[in-house]
Amino acid sequence: MRIRASHAVVGGALALSALAVPAAQASGSEGDSQITTVVVDGDNMVAIGSSAVTFKVSVTATDDSGIKGADAFHLHGPGDGHATTDEPVCTQADATTSTCTASVTIDPKTDHLTNANAGAWYVDARVDANDGDHGDKEKAGFFHLQRAARLSVTNASPEPVKRGSTVTVTGVISRANWETLKYEGYHSPDVVFQFRRKGGSAYSPLKTVRADAKGNLRATSTASLDGSFRFHFRGASTTSPASGAGDFVDVLGTTASAPADAVKGTPHALDVTFSNTRINGGKNIVVGTSAPEKATVTFTLRHAADVDIHASDFVIGLELYRGNSLDEAIALLADAEPTCTDSPASPATLATCTATVTVDPARLRNEMAGVWKTGIYAIAFNGQNPDAPQDPGEIGLARRDSAKDFPLQRFTKLTADAAPEPVKKGRTITVTGLITRASWDDGKYHGFSSSTSAKLQYRKKTENSYTTLKSTGQVDDGRVKTTTPATYDGYYRLAYPGNWITPDVSSSGDYVDVR
Incomplete structure (x- = not known):
C-alpha cells in the first residue's frame, strides 16, 4: 500500500510523505470490457481511529471473453490523499463476469493522514479481458473514509426515579484526530437520544440533541417505564456512526406496561x-x-x-x-x-x-x-x-x-386584528394575527414557524358562516399578515388547519365598518 496525505505542519516544518504516488489513470476502455460495480469494505464506509485498518476493494467487470485480471486499484480523496491496493485476485462469477478483490491498509501513524483527508474517496480501476480488451475507469466507485467516533460515559440520573419525574442523561461524543492520534471531543451535528423499555428488543428515538464544543451531550426525558437510555450518532461523510452503551433506570411507581x-x-x-x-x-x-x-x-x-x-x-x-x-x-x-x-x-x-x-x-x-x-x-x-x-x-x-x-x-391560540376601522369601500384592509402554542417544556406559550398556511376568512354582517378568502402564506415565528379589499361591513378572522401536534384553531372575528 502507498498513501500520500496533505502536507502537515509539524514543529514549524513541513512533513512530507516520502512514498511515491502512481500517476492518475485516464478513463477509457478498449473493446466491450465494462466495470459495473465497486464495493469498498462491504458498505462503502471505512472508519479509522488511531491505529491501522485493513479493508477490501472489490471491482466487478464484464467482457464477452471473460476477465483475465486487474491492476492494483488507485484510491484518492480530499486533502490530496492517495493510496494503492495490493494486486487484485479475480473470481469468476460466470463466463463473462468476474469480481476482482484487493486489500489495502491505512495506518494513521505512518501514512501521514490528516483530518482533511476524511470524506468521499474515489476508486480508479483497470481490468484486462482474455481477448486483449480492457476496461479503464476513473472514479469507478466511491466510499467514505471516516474519522472513527465514540460515544461514552452515558449516565442517566437520578436512579431510581419516581414516575413522572425528569430523567437527565449525559454522555460524551469524541472522534479520532488523525494528526494527534487521540480521540477528542466532537462538536457534533444531531445526535439521537434513544430509549429501550425493559424487556424490549430495540431502541426508539426520543429527540435529537447537539454536543457542545467539548463533545458533552445532555438530554432530559419524563420517567414513565423501566428501561435504558443512550445516545446514537448516525454518522456523517467524515465521521463514523457510533452508539453509546445504555444506562438502565428503575422507575418507581410504574404499573405493568404490558x-x-x-x-x-x-x-x-x-x-x-x-x-x-x-x-x-x-x-x-x-x-x-x-x-x-x-x-x-x-x-x-x-x-x-x-x-x-x-x-x-x-x-x-x-x-x-x-x-x-x-x-x-x-x-x-x-x-x-x-x-x-x-x-x-x-x-x-x-x-x-x-x-x-x-x-x-x-x-x-x-x-x-x-x-x-x-x-x-x-x-x-x-x-x-x-x-x-x-x-x-x-x-x-x-x-x-x-x-x-x-x-x-399542544393547545394553540390565534388572534386577529383587522385595520383600519372604519374603512372606505375599495380600500385595503390589513389583517394581522399571532399564533402561539403551548410549550410543555417551560409551561408558556410561544409563537412558532410553519410551512402550513393560515387562512383569511370573512363573514358578512348579515350572515352566520365564514367564507375563506385566501391563504396567508407561511407562518413566521407565529406572525401572520395578509390584506384584502374592503367590500361590505363584516367580520374578519384567521384560521389555522393544524397537524398531528397542533390542533386546528380559529381566531375571534374582528368587525370592520365599511363606508
Whole structure:
C-alpha cells in the first residue's frame, strides 16, 4: 500500500510523505470490457481511529471473453490523499463476469493522514479481458473514509426515579484526530437520544440533541417505564456512526406496561376480544400548560360465557402508549382500570367498558406531542393471587395492541386584528394575527414557524358562516399578515388547519365598518 496525505505542519516544518504516488489513470476502455460495480469494505464506509485498518476493494467487470485480471486499484480523496491496493485476485462469477478483490491498509501513524483527508474517496480501476480488451475507469466507485467516533460515559440520573419525574442523561461524543492520534471531543451535528423499555428488543428515538464544543451531550426525558437510555450518532461523510452503551433506570411507581409484565411465564389464550374503541368522544386530546385534561375511553368487550369478567382476580387494563406494541412501549401517557357493564341484550357475553384517563401537562415534554396508541388487555388469574401467581399455565391472557390511534396535541391560540376601522369601500384592509402554542417544556406559550398556511376568512354582517378568502402564506415565528379589499361591513378572522401536534384553531372575528 502507498498513501500520500496533505502536507502537515509539524514543529514549524513541513512533513512530507516520502512514498511515491502512481500517476492518475485516464478513463477509457478498449473493446466491450465494462466495470459495473465497486464495493469498498462491504458498505462503502471505512472508519479509522488511531491505529491501522485493513479493508477490501472489490471491482466487478464484464467482457464477452471473460476477465483475465486487474491492476492494483488507485484510491484518492480530499486533502490530496492517495493510496494503492495490493494486486487484485479475480473470481469468476460466470463466463463473462468476474469480481476482482484487493486489500489495502491505512495506518494513521505512518501514512501521514490528516483530518482533511476524511470524506468521499474515489476508486480508479483497470481490468484486462482474455481477448486483449480492457476496461479503464476513473472514479469507478466511491466510499467514505471516516474519522472513527465514540460515544461514552452515558449516565442517566437520578436512579431510581419516581414516575413522572425528569430523567437527565449525559454522555460524551469524541472522534479520532488523525494528526494527534487521540480521540477528542466532537462538536457534533444531531445526535439521537434513544430509549429501550425493559424487556424490549430495540431502541426508539426520543429527540435529537447537539454536543457542545467539548463533545458533552445532555438530554432530559419524563420517567414513565423501566428501561435504558443512550445516545446514537448516525454518522456523517467524515465521521463514523457510533452508539453509546445504555444506562438502565428503575422507575418507581410504574404499573405493568404490558400484560406480559404482569404475567410471568406462558399464559394460555383467553376467550376475550376488544372492539369499538373510542377516545375522548372522537376528538383529539389537546393539552395546555397548566390544567390536566381528562379523556374518556370506551370499548366493547366480548367474552365466552364461562369467562367471569367481574371476578375479583380478573384484571382489565388500558394504556395509552408510544411504540410498536405494548411489549415495545417506549413511553406511557396514562393507564387506567376500566369499569365494564354487561350489555342488557347479551349480559353473559358482551359488556361496555369505560375508563377515564388524566393527562397532566406537568408530566409532558414537547417531543411527546404526536400520535399515540391505545392498548387493552385482560388477565384471568383463575383463583391465583394476582401479585404472586404460582402456575402461569393456569392464567388466561387476551390483549389488543393499537386498538385506537389518536393525536396528543399542544393547545394553540390565534388572534386577529383587522385595520383600519372604519374603512372606505375599495380600500385595503390589513389583517394581522399571532399564533402561539403551548410549550410543555417551560409551561408558556410561544409563537412558532410553519410551512402550513393560515387562512383569511370573512363573514358578512348579515350572515352566520365564514367564507375563506385566501391563504396567508407561511407562518413566521407565529406572525401572520395578509390584506384584502374592503367590500361590505363584516367580520374578519384567521384560521389555522393544524397537524398531528397542533390542533386546528380559529381566531375571534374582528368587525370592520365599511363606508
